[in-house]
Amino acid sequence: MRSIQIVEPHPLLRLGIVQALSSLRTEYVLQSTDYSSIFDVRPEGAECAILVLSITTFKNLHRLIPDICSAFSPTSILLLSDDETMPQWVQTLPAPVAGYLARHAVPAILEASVRLVLAGGRCFPLSQHKTESKRRLDADVSSGAVRAVMSTKLSCVSIECEILGVTPRQYEVLVLLARGYPIKLVSQHLHISVATTRAHTESLYQRLNVHSRNEAVYIAVERGASLGWPNMTSALEYAQHVLPNATQTSAPFSDEADAPVLEEKKASASKKV
Template sequence: MDTRMAEKAACVASSSGSNPLLSRVLIVDDHPFFLFGLTAILEQENLVEEVICVASVADAVEDLRQHPQTSLILLDLTLQGEAGLSLFAELGGLGVPVPVVVISSREDETSVRAARSAGAVGFLPKSADRHSLVRMMRRVSSGQLFYPSLQMPAHMPESLTPRQLEVLVLLAEGLPNKRICQVLNLTEHTVKTHLKAIFAHLDAHNRTECVAQARALGLI
């Protein structure tokens, strides 16, 4: 049996008891011992009816094609040979609006911001305790965000909009505002508004800093 599929098979579990918090959670991670511990807690706390584990983005996409009703994805940032955040682009292509929480051994603010900018509804470091995991699961299951370690300005948007990402890409290509207006068929005022929101989101003070931060976060 393929190693990745073996890990997936080994992690399929059903929780006992009544009324679990979520019906189905997909964990995307390639560390077997961590998967075993995480699955055990989810079961013991009666948080999930069914837990499925896969070790790659490709396996996650395959699983989601068959189970689009998945309640939540728990995603590692760094998988073997690929970036975990690449799953967000795949989700967009599948048209499957499953919320994602990043669970990672990387706890720096840049990684947390990258997860948030990509569209994750939460971020939990692997060093977090059981109580934090339970609190995260309960919060995101009720439709709330979970970013306890990230200090963000009150005016920061939840994530960049598709239009703001388009403006950001053109900004990174060195286009001036007037040219961005022409390419996107927007007024100059609208472009300036988008740029202001992008700068605030990335905590940047000028165009150069904005592009550098966006690249560091993997947005462009």
């Protein structure tokens, strides 16, 4: 069984982080330590899937990360700090650094961030100038949407990918589209370009044989995918009541930015004719 390593100098905070991630005990071994003994304790047996590293300053981070990697060999590292914002250069750190979170984040967000990184994603704050996107994400967090999405176990994600015949990345795009995210916000959330997001969306639509966001969500739920909702009842309720016109293949996206590349090519071709 793989492990989740927690490095936090304050005993109470360390205990709190362990408690916040307790739901992962069935899948991972939770281990914690402080800086004083970080190089004395060498984890044995369990491979370190993610290391939650609490830092008090960004100084000397370039030297600390290699030392941490040497001690634990983590697949990924999630940084915790008191600062609400982080220097942009943090995202240029070595590959294991896959996320950053303010230490005062609520337990649900910490757990969601850890699950996202474990799934192979990245978890960095949005740029400061993207205020509208940030407000929208904050609204999702308040409503519990992010927790609902990320609480889906990795095994369930694999099963639903197989049911739908889509890749894990296409599934991530579908889950966010189902939450009403426009293409631009999906790209920001997944840290990929808008063009790449549209390409994934186009491929997703082709695999599901649909032409719109609503139809894709409806078909996915109809096939038995929960798309991160707590249960199938919630998913079906959403599909039946929030998406009443989902079966209409002509149902449009919410705005022009959401139209996939395939639809743009069709429009361009019709103009030429």
